[in-house]
Amino acid sequence: MTRQQPVDETGFLLTRQALDRQGRCELQFWVTTQAGPALLRVPDHEPLFFLPQAQQAQAEILLQVHGLAARFRPLALKSFAQQPVSACYLPSLSVEHRARTLLRQHGLALLEADVRPVDRYLMERFITAGVRFCGEASVHAGYREVRVTQLAPAEHAWQGRALSLDVECAPDGRLLCVGLCNQGWHTVIMVGAPRPSPADVKIEWVADERSLLLHLGACLRQQDPDLLLGWNLVNFDCRLLLRRLELHGLAADWGRAGQLARFWPSAEGKDTGTLLLPGRVAVDGIAALKSAGMHFDSYALEAVARQVLGEGKDLQGTAEHQREQAIVQWHQQDPVQLACYNLQDCRLVWELFDRLALLPFLQRRAQLSGLALERPGGSVAAFSHLYLPRLHRRGYVAPDRPQGPITPSPGGYVMDSVPGLYRHVLVLDFKSLYPSLIRTFAIDPLALVEGMLRQQDTIPGFLGARFAPEVAILPGLLAQLWQARDQAKAQQDAVLSQAIKLLMNSFYGVLGSPGCRFFDARLASSITLRGQWLMQQSRLWLQEQGYQVIYGDTDSIFVWLTPEQVSDPVAQGKALAAGINDYWRQRLVDEFGISSCLELQFERHYARFFMPTIRGQEQGSKKRYAGLVSSAQGDELIFKGLESIRSDWTELAKQFQQGLYWRVFHDEDVAAFVQQMVRQTRQGELDHWLVYHKKLRRPLAAYQLSQPPHVKAAIKLEAARQAAGLPPLYSRRGEIAYYQTLAGPEPVGHRQHAIDYQHYIDKQLRPVAEAILPWIGVSFEGLAGEQLSLF
Incomplete structure (x- = not known):
């Protein structure tokens, strides 16, 4: 029998789950500690939800008739409708699910029934990520198991270990190799006969896919990472690995203590x-970037x-289908090169997480919000994690999610702009x-x-709202x-x-x-x-002070200093x-x-500042402008909403716009x-800037009534893949990446016809030029026409 040891320590939450064991609900929390990983067990936990006390008798009868054990307790809490509520406690997850379904079928109003037991347990104790745990521990190989007597919030410095993982496979999903790396260690598990490899590339050769999966599991247990890092890690790599394990009849026991990994498809489809x-914890790099508020034209x-x-x-x-073919060809002819490619992906992921401080961000976010x-x-x-426990302590339980038609709320204020080319804005x-605003006007559900x-x-608020400031919860949370x-x-x-900024700004969106x-x-x-x-x-107020406001958007006001008003712009702005x-x-x-x-x-x-008109109109545009900022470090161009930062415009348009605006803002001649740019485009010197990148928002087959250029290019690429026997x-x-040719759009890697250079002049260069050149008295047609007459 394993000897029990009393513990009183702190750790950082890794994973959380609720499960039924012998007919009772148990909560399990894995944490990382200074002494290594620990499994915290909370046995005999009772899931619960609330309902109006007036419906308690009916609920008791319904559950009793259907043989569902439950206990009820009237509480000193009430709903937003001012009805006293009771808590309904259930012995297990399965009983709780059946009870919820039954009571709702009979029209009873359940409250907070969608809150997961593990989340409720943590939030009611104000635990986010750092946790203090007390209880009795037993020591196992590689971890400790703690029967918890007390769980409380705590500060805990991160002690986790990470491992980068990347999978390379054939088009049919067959695993070819898996790369793993962390700081100072790496390996590539490769299906195939052993071959010599460079000293700095460690390859572990296995006979077949089944052996690869078994060896990968052994590596995970040996390295014992807290975190797995990857790119599209969950929805591709891990999902694929679990499918291949199932195909070979192998257990997905890659969790700690041999616990099974599981993938739950989302409502959107089985691939996510x-x-x-x-x-x-499997941390996907793309999701981490987006959570941290980092934006890229492409997240590949x-x-x-x-x-x-x-x-x-x-x-x-390399085009996507050519990349797939190259990987298969490498595996057949030069698997060492494939191993290097696989390992490079692992290292890039590791370095991106390090350079962008993604793990520290996610840790801070977890500590602030309670999010996994x-x-x-x-x-x-x-x-919900932050608000619900505070609401309960004010004597209320929360409503269910709203049902039926939703009245949309208006967006932020965007002023009509005054188009023009300005100095000193x-x-x-x-x-x-x-x-x-939430803090000032006590805007809060309670x-x-x-x-x-x-x-x-x-x-007073809007739409008839009134707010009682002394009971408001959000203003205090935001002040902290x-x-x-x-x-x-x-x-x-x-x-x-x-992390704090993103959390605060999310409150309105919620x-x-x-x-x-x-x-x-x-x-x-x-x-x-x-x-x-x-x-x-x-x-x-600004206009009353004699200033002209030329634009405003949600929280920003753009003020033009006329030549007579300019003295020290920075000091004027602060004043x-x-x-x-x-x-x-x-x-x-x-x-x-109020304060x-x-x-x-x-x-x-x-x-210098430029506010364009709406294309083809005299009215000023919104959310589109450009400006020049001067500092001790030099001049910087800033674009908002214009072609230079839009992913659906070509690099040609972006380079042209930046070069043109730089010259206009510095009062340089633009004609040459x-x-x-027109000459180089027509002569084919800028072909590397002519690729369009467009996203298909729907499956290709859904584009029946209308087929824009990028859809036509995708259709051609799919035909080429089908001919090559690729999925x-x-x-x-x-x-899709494509060129516009004289025969229409054609995908990169499958261009059969000459590029339509006149298209790029008319659709990429002309719109950029015609937005700003008239403001300096120059015509694109005059300049381009003069240039084109030379051909």
Whole structure:
């Protein structure tokens, strides 16, 4: 019998799950500690949900008739409808699921029935990621198992170990090799006969796919990582590995303590879903980038690595079907080269996670929000984790998610722009506008409930909303986060600052999302409409001071300094921001009797600024502009919404726009540059800039009524793949790279006809030029026509 040892330690949560054991629900939490991994077990846990006390008797009868054990307890809590509620406790997950289904079928109003037991257990104890655990521990090979007596929040420094993983396979899904690496160690498990390899490339040769899977499992147990890193790791690599394990009749026992890995398909389809790997966390690089608010034109490993690291894969620029063929050919003829390619993918993933500080970001996010490390998105879950326990302590339980038609809330205020080419434009920006509005006007689900009940001593919102500030939860949460972010900035902790910013900004999106149980059009509208009012009134104040506002968008105001007004633009910008802040502090006291949490900042001075018109119209555009910022480090071009930063325009348009605007903003002659770009395009010198990259948002077969150019290119590529005996690429969605030729769009790697250079001149160069050249009295037609007459 294993000797039990008392423990009182801290750890960092890795995975969490609830399962039934011998008819009782048990919660299991894997944590990483200074002494290694530990499995925390909470046996005999009772899942629960709430329902109105008036329905308790009916629920008891229904459950008893159907043989479902349950116990009820009236609580000193009430619903948003002011009904006292009871808690219904169930012995197991299976019974809880059957009870929920039965009671809902009979029309009973269940509350918080969708909250998972593991999440409720953590949130009610205010545990996010760091945890203190007490109990009795038994020691096993590679881990400890703790029967928990107490679990509480704690600070815990991350002690985890990571391992990068990448799979290479044949088009039919057959595994060819799997690469693994971390800091200072790597291996490639390769199917095939042993061959000599370089000293810096370790290859472990196996006879067949089954042996590869067994060897990979042994490697995972030996390395014992807390984290698996990869690119499209869950929905491709791990899903494929689990399928191949099933095909060979092998157990997916790659979790710690031999626990089984499971993949749950999402509602969108079987190719995407969620992975549970007990004791280990599978972190996908693409999801991590998006969670951290990092945007790329393409999230392919090759594209991100080139942009961030300046290096990529050995098959750069190779079309997808050619890459597949090259991998198979390498495996047959030169498997060592395939091993190098496989290992390069592993290393690129490792270096990207390191360079972009993705793991520290995910750790900070988990510590702030309670979200699992690997979870993509999760704004609604994070909001619930923070809000629900505080709501319960105020005497309420939360409503179910809204059903039926949803009244949409208006968006942020976007002012009509005044198009033109300007000198000296100041940008003033409200710091975290929506969070500051929530704090200032007590915009909060509970404050709305209480405010609507009494009306008196409340703050008005929109759509008839009233908010009771003294019971509001969100303003206090945001104030804590705000203070923490200011401290993170002072300590130059950019990772923590970004995590806090994203969490704070997500609160508005959650309140405006029908997927959130607290969605109410009065909440979201009281934020956005108050923001619109704020922007309009700020614009009026600036105009009363004699300044011209040429544009505004959600939280930013663009002010043009006329030649007579210019003195020291930076000092003027700071003075204007301070003036508006003083104005709002006084006005909010006078009008509402509340303190202002609003903070307008001077953000930027554009030495030159261009606001275009809507293409083909005289009306100014919105969310599209460009400017030149001068600093001690030099001049910088900034584009918003224009071709230079749009992924659906070619590199030709982007390079042309940047070069043209640079010359216009510096008052340089543009004629020679425009003519050179037209000449080089027509002579084929810029073919490497002519590739279109477009995404198919639907499966290719769904494009029946309309087939835009990128769809036509994809159809041609699919035909080529079929002829080569390769599986389709676009049965769901995907991205296509193609040229526009004299015979129409043709995919990269399958171009059969000459490039249509006139198309690129008319559709890529001309629109860019005609947006700005008239403002300096120059015609693209005049310059290009003169150039084209030479051919």
